[in-house]
Amino acid sequence: MFRRLSTVLLCTLALVMPAGMAQAAPAKPVITTPRQMAEVVEGDVLHIRVRIPAAKSARKATLESFDKSTYSPFAGWEPVKSVAVRGRKKLTFKITAQHENTKRFRVRIETKAGRSKPSKPVAIKVWRWIPLREFSPYQQTSGTGTGEGSIAGRRYAAWGGFTYSSARSWESRYTPGRNCKMFRGLAGLADTSADGTSGAVTLSADEQPLWTSPVLTPGVAYPFEVALNLPYRMSLAAANTSAPELRAYPLIGNPELLCTGI
Incomplete structure (x- = not known):
């Protein structure tokens, strides 16, 4: 009797069970x-x-x-x-x-x-890659900032000293907050710099200098990339290294940081 009931139950389940359910997942x-x-x-x-x-x-x-x-x-x-x-x-x-x-x-x-x-x-x-202009400096010298500038005859988004500034050095400090591992840009003198001038730009991170440009002269541009060790803070500095009576404006064209998490 038990065997017959089991057989009937199995047959009934086979009839009502969808074909897909009979297969393993x-x-x-x-x-x-x-x-x-x-x-x-x-x-x-x-x-x-x-x-x-x-x-x-x-x-x-x-x-x-x-x-x-x-x-x-x-x-x-x-x-x-x-x-x-x-x-x-x-x-x-x-x-x-x-x-x-x-x-x-x-x-x-x-x-x-x-x-x-x-x-x-x-x-x-x-x-x-995040443009530097999207970061707000926590400190910078007068006449310094991001905007536009021409280097070797081409127009760029740029960081550096404004042409109305009579200063001979400029600096901006930023807090990327350990989220960035590379900085890149193009270093050169603004086309508004006088003939015979020279300058330089420097990148530092957590108070340690990482990269200094070659001597910058009018009409020459230096593309560069600098590896960063996820610094908490970094700074950009520029200097007019020509004769005292000559005006020069060192710039970084298209400055960008390679970041994640922000």
């Missing part, structure tokens, strides 16, 4: 992006590589990113790009890093039976 895909891709610069192309278990039963792979609206308390995983698996055990998603600070990604695999499983998420730190 799909194995999780695994993101295998190299460790060096854990940090990128805004604008870089990300290669997010995925390993797909049981690829023959997989139908579609979708890259998802975790997004939170600036104006909404709601956050969630949003699809970025989908591709057909076609039996491939490995896939690569290529996207351009366009996010501030940190971005989280995962990949969801949908099987031919309609079931899906997401991978464990990965977090990628994004560094971006």
